[in-house]
Amino acid sequence: MGPLIPNELLSPEWNNVVALVIGFAFGYIMEASGFSSSRKLVGVFYGYDFAVLRVFFTAAIVAMIGILYLSKLGYVNFDDLYIQPTYMKSVIIGGLIMGLGFVVGGFCPGTSLCAAGIGKIDGLVFIFGLMLGVVLFSEFFPYLESTFNANNLGGVTLKETLGLSHEWTVFLFTAIGIVAFYITTLIGRHIRKVYY
Amino acid sequence: MKKRYIFLALILLGSAGGLLFLDNLPDATRLAPEQLLLKARMPGHYISSDVLADKIISGDPSLLLVDLRDSVAYAQYSLPNALNIPYQKLLNKDNIGYFDQDQFDVVLYSNDHLISDQSWLLLTSKNFNNLYVLENGLNGFFSTILHPKEPSPGAPNKDFELYSLRKASSYFFGVPMPNAVHNASGIAGVSETGGTLKTKKRKAIVIRKKKKKKIGGC
Amino acid sequence: MSYWNEDHKHDYWNPYFGGFLLGILLIFTFYMTGRGLGASGAMKSTVVFALHEIAPEHVEQSAYYSRFVEKEKSPLNTWLIFEVLGAIGGAFLSGALSGRAKFRIQHSPNISSKKRLILALLGGVLFGFGSQLARGCTSGAALSGLAVMATAGFVSMMAIFGGGYLFAYFFRKNWI
Numbered sequence: 001m002g003p004l005i006p007n008e009l010l011s012p013e014w015n016n017v018v019a020l021v022i023g024f025a026f027g028y029i030m031e032a033s034g035f036s037s038s039r040k041l042v043g044v045f046y047g048y049d050f051a052v053l054r055v056f057f058t059a060a061i062v063a064m065i066g067i068l069y070l071s072k073l074g075y076v077n078f079d080d081l082y083i084q085p086t087y088m089k090s091v092i093i094g095g096l097i098m099g100l101g102f103v104v105g106g107f108c109p110g111t112s113l114c115a116a117g118i119g120k121i122d123g124l125v126f127i128f129g130l131m132l133g134v135v136l137f138s139e140f141f142p143y144l145e146s147t148f149n150a151n152n153l154g155g156v157t158l159k160e161t162l163g164l165s166h167e168w169t170v171f172l173f174t175a176i177g178i179v180a181f182y183i184t185t186l187i188g189r190h191i192r193k194v195y196y
Numbered sequence: 197m198k199k200r201y202i203f204l205a206l207i208l209l210g211s212a213g214g215l216l217f218l219d220n221l222p223d224a225t226r227l228a229p230e231q232l233l234l235k236a237r238m239p240g241h242y243i244s245s246d247v248l249a250d251k252i253i254s255g256d257p258s259l260l261l262v263d264l265r266d267s268v269a270y271a272q273y274s275l276p277n278a279l280n281i282p283y284q285k286l287l288n289k290d291n292i293g294y295f296d297q298d299q300f301d302v303v304l305y306s307n308d309h310l311i312s313d314q315s316w317l318l319l320t321s322k323n324f325n326n327l328y329v330l331e332n333g334l335n336g337f338f339s340t341i342l343h344p345k346e347p348s349p350g351a352p353n354k355d356f357e358l359y360s361l362r363k364a365s366s367y368f369f370g371v372p373m374p375n376a377v378h379n380a381s382g383i384a385g386v387s388e389t390g391g392t393l394k395t396k397k398r399k400a401i402v403i404r405k406k407k408k409k410k411i412g413g414c
Numbered sequence: 415m416s417y418w419n420e421d422h423k424h425d426y427w428n429p430y431f432g433g434f435l436l437g438i439l440l441i442f443t444f445y446m447t448g449r450g451l452g453a454s455g456a457m458k459s460t461v462v463f464a465l466h467e468i469a470p471e472h473v474e475q476s477a478y479y480s481r482f483v484e485k486e487k488s489p490l491n492t493w494l495i496f497e498v499l500g501a502i503g504g505a506f507l508s509g510a511l512s513g514r515a516k517f518r519i520q521h522s523p524n525i526s527s528k529k530r531l532i533l534a535l536l537g538g539v540l541f542g543f544g545s546q547l548a549r550g551c552t553s554g555a556a557l558s559g560l561a562v563m564a565t566a567g568f569v570s571m572m573a574i575f576g577g578g579y580l581f582a583y584f585f586r587k588n589w590i
Contacts, residue, residue, distance in 0.1 A: 030521075122521070
């Protein structure tokens with residue numbers, strides 16, 4: 001029963017090999033979907049290219065459905081999966097800052113790696129900026145600590161927060177995603193196709 | 197709108213909807229109640245004082261003794277190499293690894309067999325295997341092995357053989373033989389009172405099927 | 415051989431196909447390791463490693479860095495570092511096969527290369543700062559969180575994209 005490595009069904013020595021392989025596929029898929037181009041990425045905020053929304057939502061929907069099927073059919077123990085703790089305040093503030101960083105810089109950390117991978121200097125500079133941001137954060141950490149640790153709800157899912165069962169969460173999210181795909185297609189018809 | 201996208205959207209929606217109708221598999225980490233009752237009714241999980249004494253003396257490496265009494269009682273006397281896990285702390289995550297494993301036969305005991313019976317039931321319901329209960333507990337062990345009653349003169353020969361066997365094992369556990377009392381002073385670790393057991397409190401090293409702390413991504 | 419030439423360098427995968435593969439990869443990642451993908455954690459490890467080499471005392475006294483320093487284990491020997499190295503390699507392969515891999519600065523015709531680099535640096539600083547505050551970035555917190563239906567995943571997804579739409583208007587001249 002998965003997950004394999006934490007349950008020691010696969011020895012931990014494989015950890016880094018698995019990481020390398022998964023990372024390779026991750027980078028390949030992102031680059032091939034056009035995530036190495038900042039102009040394509042930001043398109044989602046200006047309505048001229050919805051690739052981010054489509055890739056992101058499709059991936060989330062497929063992963064949600066798949067993981068829930070695996071857990072229901074007994075291949076994966078859902079309780080063993082890492083569910084990150086929800087710190088409401090810091091997630092919202094941090095998320096808004098990240099959104100700002102997205103429209104300013106045109107990348108997110110994963111996509112900047114792709115851009116740097118195919119030789120884009122702006123991607124490389126963005127990565128350098130990320131590291132600078134980490135340094136900045138930890139230098140100001142004493143002032144941020146109370147925000148950082150506020151509103152800790154623990155590792156909760158929507159089941160605990162909203163009382164929505166996993167099945168309904170997946171179903172509603174899928175439905176919302178499909179509606180979003182449809183609407184963005186309608187918008188996309190009125191905008192000329194540009195390659196970046 | 198292209199037809200193939202409608203088709204793909206329906207597949208996604210259909211597989212998401214399918215989840216709503218799929219029941220969860222029974223929890224593999226818990227034993228079904230009827231199976232638990234069946235297991236509890238079978239006397240196979242009891243181990244008698246004689247068998248246990250034999251296993252201890254022969255140094256059975258697969259044996260893991262667990263003393264369920266509190267640490268004060270444990271400090272006063274216990275069986276050799278026993279681990280002390282007070283029954284209140286039975287399911288602590290530090291201790292659960294001793295039961296959730298396949299390499300040892302775990303023998304639970306307390307003073308009588310009431311607490312160990314209940315502990316056995318609790319652990320078995322979590323689907324742990326290789327668990328045993330010492331019949332009649334430490335008290336039983338004391339009265340049969342350490343201080344066996346001499347059979348009445350008219351008793352069958354078998355009883356006398358058993359008596360001498362138990363007497364011999366009591367010597368192993370530190371109770372001096374009646375005819376050895378006068379030269380017992382030379383043997384280290386043998387108590388003059390004859391009631392207390394000198395035990396080496398050594399911790400058994402169990403390779404636990406422990407779960408790694410879940411670690412985060414970003 | 416006609417596919418692998420310059421004419422097709424702007425042909426990206428169908429986004430739904432890319433998303434489907436990414437979803438399958440995410441399932442596989444959870445099945446193998448019990449957690450999702452990530453990226454910003456690797457930057458943090460790199461920073462911790464670099465500063466630990468330069469100023470070990472500062473790192474060990476810092477309330478934040480010191481959480482990630484373990485004795486006898488380099489901060490670089492983590493799952494995410496290997497994943498990120500793989501990601502760079504994977505991106506390079508895909509880019510090289512389709513003729514996209516070359517050194518260049520990509521920017522809108524309305525702005526200069528210099529301005530683009532300054533904005534990328536600024537955006538990186540903001541994103542790096544935000545990802546530390548929110549305990550994860552788009553892939554680590556939002557995407558992986560969504561996959562296991564974590565509340566934090568939904569909230570961070572909404573916050574990141576909400577923030578993007580909120581501030582998009584002020585930076586429109588840099589992009590369109």
